[in-house]
Amino acid sequence: SRLMGGLPYSRYVFQFILSTDERGCSGLEHRNSTTIRLSSLEVMKDVRSAASIISHEFFHLWNVKRITSAAFRPLNYQQEARTESLWWFEGVTSYFADLALLRSGVWSVEEFLRHQAREIERLQENPDRLRTTLAQASWRVWQNGLAGPGISYYNKGQLLGLLLDVMIRKATRNEKSLDQVVHYLYHTYAEADRGIGDDEWADILRQAVGKDFTAFLDRYLYGVAELPYQEILAFAGLSAVVQTKPTPSIGAIRIIGPRNRVFSLEETSAAGRAGLRRNDLILRIDDQAFKGEAGLYEWVGKKTIGDTVRLLISRDGVQWPLTVAVEKREQISCTLSLSPNPDSMTLAIRNSLLSGP
Numbered sequence: 001s002r003l004m005g006g007l008p009y010s011r012y013v014f015q016f017i018l019s020t021d022e023r024g025c026s027g028l029e030h031r032n033s034t035t036i037r038l039s040s041l042e043v044m045k046d047v048r049s050a051a052s053i054i055s056h057e058f059f060h061l062w063n064v065k066r067i068t069s070a071a072f073r074p075l076n077y078q079q080e081a082r083t084e085s086l087w088w089f090e091g092v093t094s095y096f097a098d099l100a101l102l103r104s105g106v107w108s109v110e111e112f113l114r115h116q117a118r119e120i121e122r123l124q125e126n127p128d129r130l131r132t133t134l135a136q137a138s139w140r141v142w143q144n145g146l147a148g149p150g151i152s153y154y155n156k157g158q159l160l161g162l163l164l165d166v167m168i169r170k171a172t173r174n175e176k177s178l179d180q181v182v183h184y185l186y187h188t189y190a191e192a193d194r195g196i197g198d199d200e201w202a203d204i205l206r207q208a209v210g211k212d213f214t215a216f217l218d219r220y221l222y223g224v225a226e227l228p229y230q231e232i233l234a235f236a237g238l239s240a241v242v243q244t245k246p247t248p249s250i251g252a253i254r255i256i257g258p259r260n261r262v263f264s265l266e267e268t269s270a271a272g273r274a275g276l277r278r279n280d281l282i283l284r285i286d287d288q289a290f291k292g293e294a295g296l297y298e299w300v301g302k303k304t305i306g307d308t309v310r311l312l313i314s315r316d317g318v319q320w321p322l323t324v325a326v327e328k329r330e331q332i333s334c335t336l337s338l339s340p341n342p343d344s345m346t347l348a349i350r351n352s353l354l355s356g357p
């Protein structure tokens, strides 16, 4: 409410569906409500694990449901609504959702920084970041779906939001921030019932904060240049250390649910080349039962590069074994922390970023 200058509803309803099935957590935003599906197992383990998605869906009441893309106006459920701007509508929503958790005291500064660091690791571990632009990832979701090849506009969009916020603060001597951009969009577009065109972002930034970000957008939204975390976060008194370590791996595999169902995997990885597919159930690894993604990574992590692992899988009710080569993967680890002794402008930027309006 403080960020947006009031709440545009008189009643907002959170509807939660707690389920024990393997579909994981998901949410659907509406103007004055949201429906959120959570795993009851996760919630029982740690109720705060639901904080991110609750905050994300709630922020959508502004960003997507009121501030929206021209492609969604009017929303026609019979046809594709393609846009390059999902980095803003989903990724930047996640960024503001995380800021809200920090500024409201649900998260500590350390938790906020740890979550941003995980996003950096996720992007830096994805080789497609050097092939697919953020704008393309958004546009192509109609072809590929969220589990297809490419990068996640949630993931890189959130990081672009963080870096853009710091760059605006730096360029305006901390007088403006991404907060002004979202205000501008709310008052100029949402209140006038106007959708945002994909080619308007540079103009929007110029209008909202009085600076030119064309080159920044060309490099990081429409280009595949590496995001310069260290350089930009230093302007906010944050130090980013990104390290790589060779680790035994059979590929990046996302597994969900109690039956170890493969949600996504890289087709070119060792497991993909050995025949593992989306929706397969992995029953055993080297004849051992295991628990989820963490269990799989832990087992593979103990192997030597050049070894093999045997997966027993089930597909369409038929079981068979796969032999998968254990390969070398550069594992990324990122640590974000507060830099010691920042100068006064850097300290001012850090304080206002972390504590908000």
Ligand SMILES: [Zn+2]
Pocket (backbone or CB within 6 Å): 056, 057, 060, 089, 090, 093
């Ligand atoms: Zn969303």
